[in-house]
Amino acid sequence: MDLPISVRTNLISGQGSLAEAADVADGRVFLVTDPGIVAAGHVARLEALFRAKGTPCQRFDAVTENPDEADVQACVAAFEAAFGDEKPEWIVALGGGSSIDVAKGCSMLVASGGRMRDYIGHKTTRKPQLPVLAIPTTAGTGSEVQSFALITNSDTGRKMACGGEAPAVAILDPDLTRSQPPFVAACAGLDTLAHAVETAVTKARTEASVQYAREACRLVERNFETSLRRPEDVAARSAMLRASAAAGIAIENSMLGAAHSMANPLTRQFGVVHGQAVGQLLPFVVRFNAEDSAAAAAYAELAYDAGVAEHTDPIPVAVNKLIVRLSELVAIAGFERTFANVPASAIEALATEAAEQWTAQFNPRHVDVHAFRALFAQVTA
Numbered sequence: 222m223d224l225p226i227s228v229r230t231n232l233i234s235g236q237g238s239l240a241e242a243a244d245v246a247d248g249r250v251f252l253v254t255d256p257g258i259v260a261a262g263h264v265a266r267l268e269a270l271f272r273a274k275g276t277p278c279q280r281f282d283a284v285t286e287n288p289d290e291a292d293v294q295a296c297v298a299a300f301e302a303a304f305g306d307e308k309p310e311w312i313v314a315l316g317g318g319s320s321i322d323v324a325k326g327c328s329m330l331v332a333s334g335g336r337m338r339d340y341i342g343h344k345t346t347r348k349p350q351l352p353v354l355a356i357p358t359t360a361g362t363g364s365e366v367q368s369f370a371l372i373t374n375s376d377t378g379r380k381m382a383c384g385g386e387a388p389a390v391a392i393l394d395p396d397l398t399r400s401q402p403p404f405v406a407a408c409a410g411l412d413t414l415a416h417a418v419e420t421a422v423t424k425a426r427t428e429a430s431v432q433y434a435r436e437a438c439r440l441v442e443r444n445f446e447t448s449l450r451r452p453e454d455v456a457a458r459s460a461m462l463r464a465s466a467a468a469g470i471a472i473e474n475s476m477l478g479a480a481h482s483m484a485n486p487l488t489r490q491f492g493v494v495h496g497q498a499v500g501q502l503l504p505f506v507v508r509f510n511a512e513d514s515a516a517a518a519a520y521a522e523l524a525y526d527a528g529v530a531e532h533t534d535p536i537p538v539a540v541n542k543l544i545v546r547l548s549e550l551v552a553i554a555g556f557e558r559t560f561a562n563v564p565a566s567a568i569e570a571l572a573t574e575a576a577e578q579w580t581a582q583f584n585p586r587h588v589d590v591h592a593f594r595a596l597f598a599q600v601t602a
């Protein structure tokens with residue numbers, strides 16, 4: 222069934238749009254962020270906006286990378302302690318995907334109770350949640366437009382996609398992504414690219430979600446390199462934020478594929494940063510999936526649309542050009558040797574865990590342990 226796309230988050234974008242935060246979140250604000258964002262000065266700017274408006278604001282600024290259930294519980298405890306007897310009316314997330322995911326998780330737990338592991342899957346919370354205003358400082362995970370919070374199980378170390386409500390509003394201000402360290406910008410940009418390429422071909426894709434995937438792909442193709450080489454270029458950074466949100470909307474409707482299934486065990490077992498992992502896996506996964514003729518046609522459309530291939534190119538040529546371009550973008554990010562420290566002896570465990578990932582079922586070509594074994598052997602060769 223080709224349902225119309227759901228876009229649940231109101232987007233406010235443009236340079237200086239952070240100034241609108243205090244108009245959006247106009248009641249007691251509970252701010253969720255991390256120490257790096259405090260150090261970058263963004264928290265002080267946002268708090269000054271709330272102060273100027275007379276909006277009370279209290280904060281939790283201890284979010285860590287790849288947040289787990291304990292991070293969300295700590296955030297919930299700070300939420301419960303904020304404002305005494307009165308409760309916060311807005312949760313504002315300022316930061317990367319980790320801060321936004323913790324804020325969404327906090328909103329889920331204060332409404333419905335329990336632990337994050339109780340909410341694995343689609344829309345499992347039952348009670349209305351407090352509205353979240355998401356303000357990304359990286360471009361990006363697309364978490365600002367998604368209903369899923371990615372939280373690690375504190376016992377097993379595995380990532381869980383926990384389904385609640387998407388942020389009510391997201392502010393996409395390129396002034397905030399200027400402070401991304403180059404490595405973070407490169408990882409986040411490749412993550413967006415992987416979201417765009419995977420959502421364009423998944424089994425769950427719809428006509429509408431493919432349009433968002435293609436828009437994201439076009440924007441990354443034209444702006445990723447510039448945003449890395451000239452981080453002062455506001456237009457390029459703005460385009461990357463829009464790409465991240467567009468790809469996030471596509472994920473909400475299309476889910477993801479094998480590159481994401483393979484990235485999670487690499488992150489958990491070897492500490493490889495998510496964006497770096499999915500970026501480097503992508504050309505291999507595209508080559509594997511393109512054995513399926515429908516997937517190959519979808520990749521070719523993506524390549525024509527992004528200007529990576531000529532419209533006159535036959536499908537196999539267009540797919541090949543897409544693979545070459547993806548590899549180039551990985552090289553531009555400086556990540557060609559990401560898996561050098563992964564030994565051949567680890568392939569079996571990696572393949573087993575990849576096959577258990579939720580995202581594997583949406584990959585356009587059937588993937589099982591056997592297929593993942595072969596793919597991991599290729600990428601670590």
Ligand SMILES: [Zn+2]
Pocket residue numbers: 412415416481495499
């Ligand atoms: Zn991702």
